[in-house]
Amino acid sequence: MTAHAPDLTLEPSPGRNAPIPGVTSPEKPLAVVPAVDGVTTSDAVLYTYKRAPGEMVRGEGVYLFDTEGKRYLDFVSGIAVNALGYADPGLVAALHAAADGLVHVSNLYETSPAPRLAAALVERSFADKVFFCNSGAEANEGAFKFARRWARTVGEVKHEIVALRGAFHGRLFATLAATDRPGYRLPFRPLAAGISISERNLEDLAAALDGETVAALILEPVQGEGGVRVLDGGFVRELRALTKERRIALIFDEIQCGLGRTGTLFAYERFGVEPDILTLAKPIAGGLPMGAILLTNEIAQTIKAGDHGTTFGGGPFVSSVALHVVQRLSDPSLLAAVRENGAWFGRQLEEIGRRTGRVRAVRGVGYMWGIDIMGTASHVVDAAREAGLLTCTAGDCTVRLLPPLVTTREELALGLDILEQVL
Ligand SMILES: Cc1ncc(COP(=O)(O)O)c(C=O)c1O
Missing domain, CATH: 3.40.640.10 (Type I PLP-dependent aspartate aminotransferase-like (Major domain))
Structure with missing residues (x-):
C-alpha cells in the first residue's frame, strides 16, 4: 500500500433509524402501522395510489378475501391482469x-x-x-x-x-x-x-x-x-x-x-x-x-x-x-364465452341504467365495460366494495368493470345485482 492510498476501511453500518448527517432524523422508527381509517399501511412505502381499506390475503376463482374473511366478487381483476382469476x-x-x-x-x-x-x-x-x-x-x-x-x-x-x-x-x-x-x-x-x-x-x-x-x-x-x-x-x-x-x-x-x-x-x-x-x-x-x-x-x-x-x-x-x-x-371456447357473456352483460348494464336512472352511458365490449354515472364514480366504487363487489374508475364519472375472463354468466349476474343495489 502506498502512502497516498485511500483508506478503504468500512465505517460501521448505522442502524436503519440512525440519523444521517445533514438530514433531519425521523420522529418515529419505520414500522407497519394501522392508519386511522383501518388501512394497514407502512410509513416506509411511498404510496402513489389511494388504497382501499382492509388488506387482501387470498383469492379463489373470481373472489378475493380480506383479513376479516370478507369475500369480494372481483370485477377489477388486478386492473385487467388476472384474466384466469385467482389460484387457477x-x-x-x-x-x-x-x-x-x-x-x-x-x-x-x-x-x-x-x-x-x-x-x-x-x-x-x-x-x-x-x-x-x-x-x-x-x-x-x-x-x-x-x-x-x-x-x-x-x-x-x-x-x-x-x-x-x-x-x-x-x-x-x-x-x-x-x-x-x-x-x-x-x-x-x-x-x-x-x-x-x-x-x-x-x-x-x-x-x-x-x-x-x-x-x-x-x-x-x-x-x-x-x-x-x-x-x-x-x-x-x-x-x-x-x-x-x-x-x-x-x-x-x-x-x-x-x-x-x-x-x-x-x-x-x-x-x-x-x-x-x-x-x-x-x-x-x-x-x-x-x-x-x-x-x-x-x-x-x-x-x-x-x-x-x-x-x-x-x-x-x-x-x-x-x-x-x-x-x-387462446382457447376458442373461452373467447366465445367472453363475446357472448360480454354482450349479455352490456345489455344488462343498459337495463340497470334504465331502471335506476343513475347511468348516463354504457360503453364497452367483451369483459371490458364502463358506465358513466350521475355523480362521482369513486363513490359508487366505494359503496360497491362495501357491498362485496370490486370495481374501479376510469376518470371521474366512469365506473369500470373488468371481470376475470373466466367469470361465468351466473357470477356476472351476481355482480350486476350488487351494482344495481348500489346505484
Ligand atoms: C392501455 C395501457 N397502456 C399502458 C399502460 C401502462 O402499463 P403499466 O402500468 O404496466 O406500465 C396501461 C396501464 O394501465 C394501459 O392500460
Missing part, C-alpha cells in the same frame, strides 16, 4: 413448473421459454418478431424507439409520435407525453419531445399525420383509462389506410384490451386491420410483470443488437408462465 390450478402448476427451472440467466444467454412464447404469439398474430420487457409503459417506450428507428430509414426527419385524445399509454417520460391526463403530466414537464396528442377525428388526424415528420401513430383499440371507449371500426380502418399511404407505423396498445379481453385474442381482430407494432402486458404472465412488443419484419429488420435492451425482459421463469397463459387465453 393450471396457472399454479405452471408457476411451480417454472420455479423448478431457471429463473434468470440474463439476455446474454439463450434459454428456451422466451423463443417458445414468441413463436406462440407470432403464430397467433400479424407479427413476425417479439421483444419482451417488464411492463406496459416499457413496452410502449420500446415501441416508440422501434418505430423511430424504422422511420429514419424511410425519411431523415421522420420521428414524431402522435397519440389520441383520451389516451393512456403509461407514466414514463415518453409514454406520459402520449397520455392525455393533464394531472399526470403537468408536475413532470418537460416531457419527452416529439410526442403530441391529436383530437380523435379524421380531420385533425389527417392534418397531424404529416408523412414527412411523423414516425408513428399509437392508439388503444379500446381506450381503457380514458373511459372505456371502443374506437369506431370505420375510423380505425381509415387510420390504417392513411398511415400506410404516408408510411407511418401504426402502433396498437393492447396492454389493457388485448389477450382475450374483448372476446378475440387480439382486439385488432375486431376491426379487420393489422397494426405494424402491437404492445401487450397486464395479463400476459398471469400476474408476473411482463410486457411484449410484437412487430413486423419490415420494422424488426431495422433494429440492431444494442439498439434496445433489458436485464429482466423475457427471462425463463416469467416466459414459461406466460406461455401457459397465452395458450389458455
Whole structure:
C-alpha cells in the first residue's frame, strides 16, 4: 500500500433509524402501522395510489378475501391482469413448473421459454418478431424507439409520435407525453419531445399525420383509462389506410384490451386491420410483470443488437408462465364465452341504467365495460366494495368493470345485482 492510498476501511453500518448527517432524523422508527381509517399501511412505502381499506390475503376463482374473511366478487381483476382469476390450478402448476427451472440467466444467454412464447404469439398474430420487457409503459417506450428507428430509414426527419385524445399509454417520460391526463403530466414537464396528442377525428388526424415528420401513430383499440371507449371500426380502418399511404407505423396498445379481453385474442381482430407494432402486458404472465412488443419484419429488420435492451425482459421463469397463459387465453371456447357473456352483460348494464336512472352511458365490449354515472364514480366504487363487489374508475364519472375472463354468466349476474343495489 502506498502512502497516498485511500483508506478503504468500512465505517460501521448505522442502524436503519440512525440519523444521517445533514438530514433531519425521523420522529418515529419505520414500522407497519394501522392508519386511522383501518388501512394497514407502512410509513416506509411511498404510496402513489389511494388504497382501499382492509388488506387482501387470498383469492379463489373470481373472489378475493380480506383479513376479516370478507369475500369480494372481483370485477377489477388486478386492473385487467388476472384474466384466469385467482389460484387457477393450471396457472399454479405452471408457476411451480417454472420455479423448478431457471429463473434468470440474463439476455446474454439463450434459454428456451422466451423463443417458445414468441413463436406462440407470432403464430397467433400479424407479427413476425417479439421483444419482451417488464411492463406496459416499457413496452410502449420500446415501441416508440422501434418505430423511430424504422422511420429514419424511410425519411431523415421522420420521428414524431402522435397519440389520441383520451389516451393512456403509461407514466414514463415518453409514454406520459402520449397520455392525455393533464394531472399526470403537468408536475413532470418537460416531457419527452416529439410526442403530441391529436383530437380523435379524421380531420385533425389527417392534418397531424404529416408523412414527412411523423414516425408513428399509437392508439388503444379500446381506450381503457380514458373511459372505456371502443374506437369506431370505420375510423380505425381509415387510420390504417392513411398511415400506410404516408408510411407511418401504426402502433396498437393492447396492454389493457388485448389477450382475450374483448372476446378475440387480439382486439385488432375486431376491426379487420393489422397494426405494424402491437404492445401487450397486464395479463400476459398471469400476474408476473411482463410486457411484449410484437412487430413486423419490415420494422424488426431495422433494429440492431444494442439498439434496445433489458436485464429482466423475457427471462425463463416469467416466459414459461406466460406461455401457459397465452395458450389458455387462446382457447376458442373461452373467447366465445367472453363475446357472448360480454354482450349479455352490456345489455344488462343498459337495463340497470334504465331502471335506476343513475347511468348516463354504457360503453364497452367483451369483459371490458364502463358506465358513466350521475355523480362521482369513486363513490359508487366505494359503496360497491362495501357491498362485496370490486370495481374501479376510469376518470371521474366512469365506473369500470373488468371481470376475470373466466367469470361465468351466473357470477356476472351476481355482480350486476350488487351494482344495481348500489346505484
Ligand atoms: C392501455 C395501457 N397502456 C399502458 C399502460 C401502462 O402499463 P403499466 O402500468 O404496466 O406500465 C396501461 C396501464 O394501465 C394501459 O392500460
